[in-house]
Amino acid sequence: MHPVCAIINLLVIPFTEGLEPFYAIATGQIGWGVLISNALVAFLLNVAAVFLVGSGSGLVLTLAGVFKVGPGNTLNS
DSSP states (O other): OHHHHHHHHHHHHHHHTOSHHHHHHHHTSSOHHHHHHHHHHHHHHHHHHHHHHHHOOHHHHHHHTOOOOOTTOOTTO
């Protein structure tokens, strides 16, 4: 699923943000360190959300804005 999201982002970014992000990467204004640290932070936030869903109560999940979907639960109910 992740490659599909990346392709969709690459198709949408030029129309919403312009081409400046691509120019910044091409000219070296944004280096690999920034890109990798951004990806690491996003991954760790996802890990934290997984632990929160696994150990939190309904109140904690509601206050944090995280949906807990498990067997018998759906987002539409």
